[in-house]
Amino acid sequence: MARPFASIPRTAWLLGLTSLLADISSELVYPLIPIFLTATLGAPVAAVGLVEGVAEATASATRPLAGRWSDAAGARKPFVVAGYALAALGKLILFAAPTWGIALAGRAVDRFGKGVRTPPRDAMLADAAPPAMRGRVFGFHRAMDTLGAVVGPLLALAFLAAVGQEHLRWAIGLAAIPGAAAVLVVARVPETGAPPVATAERPATAHRRLPAAYWLFLGATAIFMVGNSSDAFLILRSKDLGLTTTSVVLAYVVYNAVYAILSYPAGALSDHLPRPAVVIGGQLVFAAVYLGFASASAPAAVWLLFPLYGAYIAATEGIVKAYIADLAPPDARTTALGIFQGLTGGLALVASLLAGVLWDAFGPRATFGFGAGAAILAAIATATLLASGRLRTT
Secondary structure, X not given: OOOOOOOOOHHHHHHHHHHHHHHHHHHHHHHHHHHHHHHHOOOOHHHHHHHHHHHHHHHHHHHHHHHHHHHHHOOOHHHHHHHHHHHHHHHHHHHHOOOHHHHHHHHHHHHHHHHHXXXXXXXXXXXXXXXXXXXXXXXXXXXXXXXXXXXXXXHHHHHHHHHXXXXXXXXXXXXXXXXXXXXXXXXXXXXXXXXOOOOOOHHHHHHHHOOHHHHHHHHHHHHHHHOOOOOHHHHHHHHHOOOOHHHHHHHHHHHHHHHHXXXXXXXXXXXXXXXXXXXXXXXXXXXXXXXXXXXXXXOHHHHHHHHHHHHHHHOOHHHHHHHHHHHOOHHHHHHHHHHHHHHHHHHHHHHHHHHHHHHHHHOHHHHHHHHHHHHHHHHHHHHHHHHOOOOOOO
């Protein structure tokens, strides 16, 4: 019987293992940060929002720059290694932080590292995979990455159950170990590099070599991202419906488990169908999930909606990256990924602010109803472009 992952290139295996270790590190820390800031460092609740807002804004702002730097240098690996190293350093700063201001600096360094590494890492994945199997390679990587998002929160729950909240600082310090291991693994990934382009052309014109289909797909996805608010609102809604904190974390783990299980099959499917068609399906599942959260009245609904949410992201996250890699010329691939990830990350911040305003003004149904509407509009826009032939890859 054929092994399903036998065709996955060594580079993708190494990058997948790197992401697995890095995500264990990040997701072990993430659910502990609000408690660490408020209970251990004495920060006001408002500081939690500031710290995480600065952290995510740093990652979003860095990605387009990292894409251009990588294409300008004609190299990927140095940016990827540096990014994972900065993430590990950020956790050490957080571990040692005596005040919440230093903790903010640690989170910013961590997310700066994420912004630096993500576009060139995704370009390395695209370089390693022929177009006919690019979807399954990206799906495999997302599965490995998301497996870390399953293990990390479970380790956090186990830690809290075993030693209590008074040792949160040591849990954050412990998270630096898989972070450092990720750096050691990624250092073994062979450089793929970008094809040689005249140095004078690289920084200024890489974005001009991107085809019209790229910009059209970017515009359609932007519609979707305006309604794609932070997962924190799903967690808040789950609490609002009556789940305990432990149950909410476990539901989040189930979501990540479904995401991990379905990422590879969804990626493989996108190698046989037009990738935008798979993305449209994912957007429609997202709309159904958000409508479900808008109308739910009992906690049992959460256990159905979170797994469906995992199916949505399996059908979009890696496949969108594979499609961007299909569209972009090799020498502008990192730039294309960086612009896309930077814009969508920035719009995710806007979406979260808007979701909070809608929640406060009109309640959770307005937040989730708006998100569902944006997803449906984006699916219609993408389907129209696909049917017209304007999303063809060359």
